[in-house]
Amino acid sequence: MYVWGRLARMMLTAKSRGRYHMGDESRLSFRCLPTDIDSNLHLNNARYMMLADVGRIDIFYRAGLIALARKNRWAPMMGGLQAVYAREIKLWKRFEVVSTVETWEDTQVIGRHRFVLEDGRTAALVMTTAGVYDFRSRAFIKIDDLVSQLGADAKPRPPSDEERIFMNSHTGLRALAKNMK
Template identity: 35%
Template sequence: MNLWFRLLKVLIFGLFRPRLAMTEVSRLRFRVWPNDIDINVHMNNARYLALMDLGRFDLIARAGLWRPVLRKHWQPVIGGALVRYRRPLKTFQPFTLASRMLGWDDRWIYIEHRVETEGGVACVTMVRAAFLEKGAIVPPDQVAAEVGFAGEAPPAPAWAGQWRALDESAFDDAAPLRAAQ
């Protein structure tokens, strides 16, 4: 991971920031550094996704999920991402990464990441994530119970079913690769 200093910053500052409920918004402030840019002299598309790892890390830490992750040897994993790049980020430009869990279904936790600047939203990403225990997905309701989430579980976003259907049809692992015609 080439974000060690940023990870340390998130970890250290997270110790002093208030705890979050599972569905509250995490906000992290960053700046685009020269090692974040690509040949187009704006932040590399892959760097957005790497920084979003830090947003999820902050959510896990501040929501108290780090305890069951360590105790039960859970592995947080990503099952997919939908990304919309809206405007470029230039070198040294400050931005805020807002991350929140939108809801969950029987398998996935849906997380929204928004990269925000003074000029508006630069990137919006929807991620579906899960925790694995011994290779099996931990039901999101069990994850919520581990941190004492009270109340009605927020439903998965309406588009989540369409995403699952797309995966089942377009990304069928059993389908052979076809040569371009």
């Protein structure tokens, strides 16, 4: 229930945060609840991914992607992620998830989700790769075309060295997974 409650809260408050434009941040506030913790009494690793999902859905919803996807039989899909944990988020502590679209290339979007403690320090960083699948053409959509259909006039910046390493690692790991029996 906690997942649906957090998603519902995000949807109900989306209008007050305004439309998402490329280069903006999605900032969502949370508290580490008893249902979020592991045996060390801090936010468990799976919960980081779930809260990153909420931040990503906030961007999709506020940018107009959810409505456009429903209209065109598209589906935003995660490709993969990498997470690093720098500091713990302890039980009952407040924190923010700051989500951004960092850049894109061809059909791949690079997103970032930073988990920020009340004192401003980063607790964790999650980098994601995602795309939008068109069920009619059975192919992923070029992100430049998608951005244009969303009414944005944005161009991607070149991926940073870290983003390029992540993208290459993701491509290699995906190929490995597809070739396993």
